[in-house]
């Protein structure tokens with residue numbers, strides 16, 4: 001994406017990502033929480049699959065299922081939060097700064 005200043009058409013634009021970082025962190029936490037419930041389900045599925053391999057398989061299956069569920073939830077939530085925050089930064093919070101004339105502006109939606 002190429003940015004240009006709406007006032008002086010300079011292409012030298014700096015953008016801040018305050019909302020993006022916050023939203024990404026919030027998203028990661030929310031995603032991990034959601035992932036935790038997915039992890040429980042994943043653990044159960046893993047245990048069921050692992051049951052065919054005996055007691056050791058049940059343990060191994062539960063653990064790997066739980067880890068996978070937590071990971072997927074956390075990463076997915078973080079990516080979603082970052083996307084949302086990036087939109088807030090660029091379109092709502094005027095976090096684009098022209099380095100030529102110091103004009104701060106929103107991107108058109």
Ligand SMILES: [Zn+2]
Pocket residue numbers: 005006007008009010098099100101102103
């Ligand atoms: Zn400018």
